[in-house]
Amino acid sequence: MEPKICNINDPECHLDRIRGWHGDLEANITTLIKNLKDIREHSEEAKTACSTHYAKTVELTKAKTRFTYEVSHELKAPLASVYNILNVILDGYLEKDIKKQKELLNRAKVRINDVIKLLNDLLIFSRLEEGTGEIEMEKINIDKILPSLTEEMDIYAKENNIKINWDIPKKLPYIYGNPELLRRVFVNIIHNAIKYSNPKNTVKIKTKEGKSSFLLEVKDQGIGIKKNELPMIFNIFFRGENARPEHKKEGMGLGLSLAKRIIAAHGGAIKVKSKLNKGTTVTLSFPAIQKKEK
Amino acid sequence: MPKEILIVDDDPDFVETMEIIMQGNGYETRTARNGEEAFKKVKEKTPDIILLDIMMKTKTDGIWVSEKIRTEKDLKEIPIIMITAVNQDSEMAKFHLGQEKDMEYMPVNAFMEKPIEAKDLLKEIKKLIGGPK
Numbered sequence: 261m262e263p264k265i266c267n268i269n270d271p272e273c274h275l276d277r278i279r280g281w282h283g284d285l286e287a288n289i290t291t292l293i294k295n296l297k298d299i300r301e302h303s304e305e306a307k308t309a310c311s312t313h314y315a316k317t318v319e320l321t322k323a324k325t326r327f328t329y330e331v332s333h334e335l336k337a338p339l340a341s342v343y344n345i346l347n348v349i350l351d352g353y354l355e356k357d358i359k360k361q362k363e364l365l366n367r368a369k370v371r372i373n374d375v376i377k378l379l380n381d382l383l384i385f386s387r388l389e390e391g392t393g394e395i396e397m398e399k400i401n402i403d404k405i406l407p408s409l410t411e412e413m414d415i416y417a418k419e420n421n422i423k424i425n426w427d428i429p430k431k432l433p434y435i436y437g438n439p440e441l442l443r444r445v446f447v448n449i450i451h452n453a454i455k456y457s458n459p460k461n462t463v464k465i466k467t468k469e470g471k472s473s474f475l476l477e478v479k480d481q482g483i484g485i486k487k488n489e490l491p492m493i494f495n496i497f498f499r500g501e502n503a504r505p506e507h508k509k510e511g512m513g514l515g516l517s518l519a520k521r522i523i524a525a526h527g528g529a530i531k532v533k534s535k536l537n538k539g540t541t542v543t544l545s546f547p548a549i550q551k552k553e554k
Numbered sequence: 555m556p557k558e559i560l561i562v563d564d565d566p567d568f569v570e571t572m573e574i575i576m577q578g579n580g581y582e583t584r585t586a587r588n589g590e591e592a593f594k595k596v597k598e599k600t601p602d603i604i605l606l607d608i609m610m611k612t613k614t615d616g617i618w619v620s621e622k623i624r625t626e627k628d629l630k631e632i633p634i635i636m637i638t639a640v641n642q643d644s645e646m647a648k649f650h651l652g653q654e655k656d657m658e659y660m661p662v663n664a665f666m667e668k669p670i671e672a673k674d675l676l677k678e679i680k681k682l683i684g685g686p687k
Contacts, residue, residue, distance in 0.1 A: 332640045333639050333640050336639050336640055336668060337565055337639045337668070338565075339669065340565075340568065340639060340668035340669040340670070341565055341567035341568045341571065342567075343668075343669035344567070344568060344571035344572065344575075344669065344670070345567065345571055347571070347575075347671075348571045348574050348575060351575075351672065353574050353575060353578045354574065364567075364570075364571070367567055368567075
């Protein structure tokens with residue numbers, strides 16, 4: 261704006277000019293106050309975002325610490341038993357009892373095998389958890405996985421005095437996935453059903469086909485899961501009260517959390533319904549890519 | 555009568571090998587697989603010493619047993635050796651129990667971390683209750 265030129269003898273004109281400056285100054289101050297308010301608001305937002313982030317980081321660190329602890333525990337306990345077994349034999353406590361020595365060494369072998377299995381599971385777990393590791397996927401026919409499991413599962417069921425009722429059609433759909441990981445999931449879910457059944461129970465296994473999905477349902481009449489424990493069953497190393505070692509149920513509490521991650525990586529879902537002392541039904545669903553193809 | 559050791563652990567292999575070692579050194583043994591069973595057995599017959607695994611995965615763990623024993627007038631003097639699998643077990647007890655528990659004030663006589671060297675454990679037992687006879 262052009263500066264106003266006033267005659268030296270025109271006080272009104274000068275007053276007008278001064279009034280004009282005053283107005284500009286007032287407008288500037290108002291803008292300044294507004295800017296300061298904005299800054300304050302932004303800094304409040306930043307502070308809130310920062311503390312939320314901080315709380316999350318603390319939670320994650322805690323979860324990580326706990327995870328490391330649980331893993332060291334799960335690895336160290338069996339190794340400590342193997343160490344004891346070897347010491348007992350090396351120190352000559354069983355010198356005259358070769359049969360017992362052999363029995364203990366066989367148990368040491370089983371425990372070491374458990375540790376190796378756990379390490380393998382942990383590797384898969386971390387690969388899936390990070391989401392960085394690519395899982396090799398291919399078009400697979402469920403026909404190639406499920407029927408090959410029946411014999412192995414029937415044997416395990418028989419050992420536990422459980423009967424499996426298979427209701428699986430001859431033709432099954434194709435899904436997109438990793439056969440080895442899927443097999444692991446199916447084995448884990450069926451194993452659980454048998455392990456947590458009572459003797460003489462029946463485990464019912466059936467498949468269903470939706471429009472674009474494939475469902476596998478595994479239903480047992482076993483010990484079930486407590487209502488308050490249901491939300492935690494997918495947590496790593498979680499074991500329900502009924503599933504703890506004193507009830508002679510082996511396992512580490514890794515299977516289900518691993519299964520959930522594998523299923524999620526396949527774009528599928530896992531649902532668990534359970535009633536204490538009545539049984540548990542686990543339903544797995546996967547997107548099917550083609551219906552009943554040969 | 556030889557002195558008796560109550561071995562408490564949820565790992566059956568650990569319990570059995572400990573029994574072999576202790577019996578091999580002249581002690582008598584009884585065993586329990588969780589806190590509740592351990593406490594029941596202590597009440598039935600007082601052992602001379604308890605080897606108590608911290609057993610974080612059982613409902614009634616080692617901490618529960620040791621606290622329970624220390625509140626009973628007739629039992630509170632029984633020596634207890636607490637066995638932990640991982641040295642941060644004590645720290646983790648806080649996590650598991652969801653409350654502040656300071657292990658320095660845990661009512662036990664000694665702590666030992668797995669894996670256990672038999673000779674160290676026997677030395678500790680001897681220090682607390684003497685030899686088997």
